[in-house]
Amino acid sequence: MLLLFYLSSGLFLGWALGANDASNIFGSAVGTKMLRFKTAAIVGSIFVILGAVIQGAGASHTLGKLGTINAMGGAFTVALAAGVTVFWMTKLKYPVSTSQAIVGAIIGWNFYAGRSTDFHSLYPIVITWISGPILGAIFSALLYIGMRKLILTLRVHLFDLDQIIRILLLVVGAFGAYSLGANNIANVVGVFLPLAPETPLDFYIFSLNGSQQLFLLGGISIAIGIFTYSKRVMETVGNDIVALSSESALVVVLAQSLVLFIFSNQALSDAVQSVGLPAIPMVPVSSSQVIVGAIIGIGLVRGVHSIQFGIIGGIASGWVVTPIMAGLLSFVSLFFVGNVFKIEVVKPQNQPTSTIVTEIDSVKIEKEKSDTVRFLSDSTERLIQR
Amino acid sequence: MELFKTSAALKKMLDEFFDTIEEVVLIAKIAVDDYLSGQHIKFHENLLRVVELEHKADHIRRNIENRLYEKSLLPQFRGDLLHLLEKTDDIADILTSGLSQFEVERPRFPEELHADLRRLTEMCVKSVEHLIPAERIYFRDPLSVKEMIHKVYFYEKESDQQALEIKRKIFNQIEDLDLSEKIHLRYFIIQIESISDTAETAANILSIMSIKRTL
Numbered sequence: 001m002l003l004l005f006y007l008s009s010g011l012f013l014g015w016a017l018g019a020n021d022a023s024n025i026f027g028s029a030v031g032t033k034m035l036r037f038k039t040a041a042i043v044g045s046i047f048v049i050l051g052a053v054i055q056g057a058g059a060s061h062t063l064g065k066l067g068t069i070n071a072m073g074g075a076f077t078v079a080l081a082a083g084v085t086v087f088w089m090t091k092l093k094y095p096v097s098t099s100q101a102i103v104g105a106i107i108g109w110n111f112y113a114g115r116s117t118d119f120h121s122l123y124p125i126v127i128t129w130i131s132g133p134i135l136g137a138i139f140s141a142l143l144y145i146g147m148r149k150l151i152l153t154l155r156v157h158l159f160d161l162d163q164i165i166r167i168l169l170l171v172v173g174a175f176g177a178y179s180l181g182a183n184n185i186a187n188v189v190g191v192f193l194p195l196a197p198e199t200p201l202d203f204y205i206f207s208l209n210g211s212q213q214l215f216l217l218g219g220i221s222i223a224i225g226i227f228t229y230s231k232r233v234m235e236t237v238g239n240d241i242v243a244l245s246s247e248s249a250l251v252v253v254l255a256q257s258l259v260l261f262i263f264s265n266q267a268l269s270d271a272v273q274s275v276g277l278p279a280i281p282m283v284p285v286s287s288s289q290v291i292v293g294a295i296i297g298i299g300l301v302r303g304v305h306s307i308q309f310g311i312i313g314g315i316a317s318g319w320v321v322t323p324i325m326a327g328l329l330s331f332v333s334l335f336f337v338g339n340v341f342k343i344e345v346v347k348p349q350n351q352p353t354s355t356i357v358t359e360i361d362s363v364k365i366e367k368e369k370s371d372t373v374r375f376l377s378d379s380t381e382r383l384i385q386r
Numbered sequence: 387m388e389l390f391k392t393s394a395a396l397k398k399m400l401d402e403f404f405d406t407i408e409e410v411v412l413i414a415k416i417a418v419d420d421y422l423s424g425q426h427i428k429f430h431e432n433l434l435r436v437v438e439l440e441h442k443a444d445h446i447r448r449n450i451e452n453r454l455y456e457k458s459l460l461p462q463f464r465g466d467l468l469h470l471l472e473k474t475d476d477i478a479d480i481l482t483s484g485l486s487q488f489e490v491e492r493p494r495f496p497e498e499l500h501a502d503l504r505r506l507t508e509m510c511v512k513s514v515e516h517l518i519p520a521e522r523i524y525f526r527d528p529l530s531v532k533e534m535i536h537k538v539y540f541y542e543k544e545s546d547q548q549a550l551e552i553k554r555k556i557f558n559q560i561e562d563l564d565l566s567e568k569i570h571l572r573y574f575i576i577q578i579e580s581i582s583d584t585a586e587t588a589a590n591i592l593s594i595m596s597i598k599r600t601l
Contacts (some may be wrong), residue, residue: 032461032462033458033461034461036407123579152527152600153527154527155526155527157393157525157526158460158463158524158525158526158599159392159393159396159397159400159459159460159525160390161399162393162459162460163390163392163459163540199535245598246461246462247461
């Protein structure tokens, strides 16, 4: 029960992510009325949850290394600070990055706790804040050129094209939602992973381990965010930077999904490594940043004049503000929670079991010990009886 | 599949609409010829056919419009497309009302104007004859639209010149006509001329639509 209470801030962050980031996937399709909001919300929710549960571990692992938050109160406050930042920025209609918010909030905790930030983990994350949008722009530009050529060569009738694009928007949207769940679930429950339950949850046909149970809860919170708050954002997104056609909307979502998928697929990273290339970092990428890059990519193909640079400037300033704001909010909130509410947000560094992971490990050892003792005493009793 | 059934039905309706407009224009051309040749019965029969086809075109256009909105198809192109179809349908409306006025008002065109009048009708018909294929091709190959509508603009200019020429003859060369008769004939010339003007307006809409699709 206590775990659920602490987890509530993470679920709030998940809700904020669903409200904001689902619009990146289905915003253009719903905004241009190619898809109904209800259809988009149902498909988006199902695939976000699937992505989170099946493939959510990779990026979560990297985020966990950035700062090992060793107290439940700390994890709660960090996720809350990130959630409030995302919600606030969404209210201001900025395509905010949940990844940036959580990274900023974790660094805020590191500062508060006086711990050093693991720059080996931070470096690839920050690099994706730049490489993500660039990759998004490259993918979308190439896909856009290819699709335009294909449509003109195949001479598909406009009515048929409309129907095909509707189906593709749904399929690609599902892929996008899956990738979003797989990549961004780390932002939602990553800081709570040390608190994951030990008992697997058995559904008869499959079972979920502790982390996957957290991923499922996080996925559900994202789905609730999609259903309850994303409609407004979806209906306004897409046409601000460059006026998007339905074909462009498809390209943008596909480019974004590919980038998110690349940064959360361990098998792909292994395959890249096997041919002698550097491994792809498994990091949570900002879907909002990638989509802005993807839209700019199309704008560049159409001609630079079609891009509203003023709007891009506003969005980019949001990218700088988000991690700083989340970091400051996290720092101040930790101070309040720790000193006013007297909730432990940081375990002292000299404590032998300095992290919850080791705390849980020790609980496990104790449990194993007591099981062994019980087993031995039972066996002795049985022997005596014989 | 339900989705593609809608698309197939719309394609069929669209083809039927264009066929109907083409037919209206061809019959109207014959009707003008009949009128000038004094074959009033044939003219009347053709007028009835034009009226019937014009109703049919209206009906198809409304069906397409309803279907596009009911199934929320082509949300980005729908407005332009319906505007284009309305303009194209206006051609049939103009022809129907023009021919009806021929029958009611029976304008007396002097013999020396007949050839010019036939040529004016021919130019107007040609502008529409080039517009409809351009509209058909737009749905599959928007890049080809530009070169096709070029001919619409050409015949529109030709018909403008021809109309001006006829008006000049009516007012400056033919003397055995009253001023009221001259003004009456000018009214009919303007009426015929407006067919190619409407075709030109439709071509302008189509041109913008094709640019939008190739962006």
